[in-house]
Amino acid sequence: MGQYSLVCSTLLCMLFICFACKECGGSCNKYVGPSGSVDCFKIPRYTKYQWGTCLTDSYIQQKSGGRHRCEDPTATYCYYQCMLETHGQGRGSVSQDCQCNPDETEVTRTTVSPTTLVPEWCLSPDGSDCSWYRSCLEEAYPCEGSQNAYAVSYAEKFCLLYDKSSTSFSDIGQEWINAVRKCLQVSLVPLLRPWEKPSCQEIKVRAFASHSKCYLTPYSGAPSICNLTVGDWWKVFWTIKNAFVEATSATLNGMMKTILGCGKSYLDRPFDYIRVIKLKLTTTIRRIGRSVGDNSGDERVGEIADSIATGLNWKSKGVGWFAFSQNNSLSLDKTHVTMTIILADKFHLDVHHPATSSVNLNETVDVLADAVRHGTLKIRVRGGSQTGHIQMLACKGVMCKEVYNKVTGSYTNGSGPAVGVHGLAVVMVTLQLMFASFRLFGID
Incomplete structure (x- = not known):
């Protein structure tokens, strides 16, 4: 023995x-x-x-x-x-998933257990080898190409994202990135235990559920996301956004909510390559198919943000956008939609594209303000009325404590098809229901 x-x-x-x-x-x-x-x-x-x-x-x-x-x-x-x-239990009862029969010589496998035995190193990694996702997790549970793919479609890309760009961040930013990469990987290793039988959907859910914890406390002694400089934070956020054009709202929403949990003042500090716009639309939302659902709010917010960006040619000007909703469901027949648009200069915030020029964000804000003031803005509000009233605030910080421009006007509900999320700006969008004011932004 x-x-x-x-x-x-x-x-x-x-x-x-x-x-x-x-x-x-x-x-x-x-x-x-x-x-x-x-x-x-x-x-x-x-x-x-x-x-x-x-x-x-x-x-x-x-x-x-x-x-x-x-x-x-x-x-x-x-x-x-x-x-x-x-x-995490050091004593007491043993749950069903951990129980075993001492007379069995090996773990009984089923058709949903790992499809192949992975190499020894996969089972006890140090969290720094990005090939773990493809060589270990994806090898054991082939999910690539499925609706719930995670290992290759997201995790490996995230892990590799900073290999050639870590020097773009401060020392504490680099330390945080490495800590998070390890935390995200190590948190998934238990899925490779032979008694685990997760589906591809369960793997994806468990993986994304670990993100908030890893952002805040990767491991003992490592910096938290709350310790990052504002510049590091926006570079991290935007680089992820630009690398994952499709189906990333859940991850980015989680990141934004996590950072806002660091304190209201964290993202309210002015930053040269960011501008904040808040729009309050007055409209009537009609029922269109399944108008109340898990992601209906996010989908509609994305469409609204995309239509504004398309109409004002933000992508071609080097401005991009991201849309998310803090309310996942949208109720029917409500009249207020409140959006926060954070415009970003892609040339300075995307670490994979070195700055060769810059974006005039002040001009971008002025053009949007003129469109609001003169009623020429076309916005796609799915299920909304054809015209509506709009109020715009231009702020120096995300919490909009300091407003430097305020205009009101009207908009036309565009009828064109919804477009995908493109470009390089951050659009934080929150949906405000008629009877539930979102007080965080203090828009009357």
């Missing part, structure tokens, strides 16, 4: 004399592993048998944010019990 050890939480390691598992098969040698070997054992502080995976102590500490480590301080490898790795 080889040398082996178990994992305990830091608190348990301090309070108890940690034990070795006498019933473990010894397939996890504390010096050489191998990573990924599994065993079924009963630990006294748990009620039933559970699976455990042989993993490196460094991975375990990275995955748990320093809360867990091998019981044996001399061990390079040890068993990470399922209840601790998956559920």
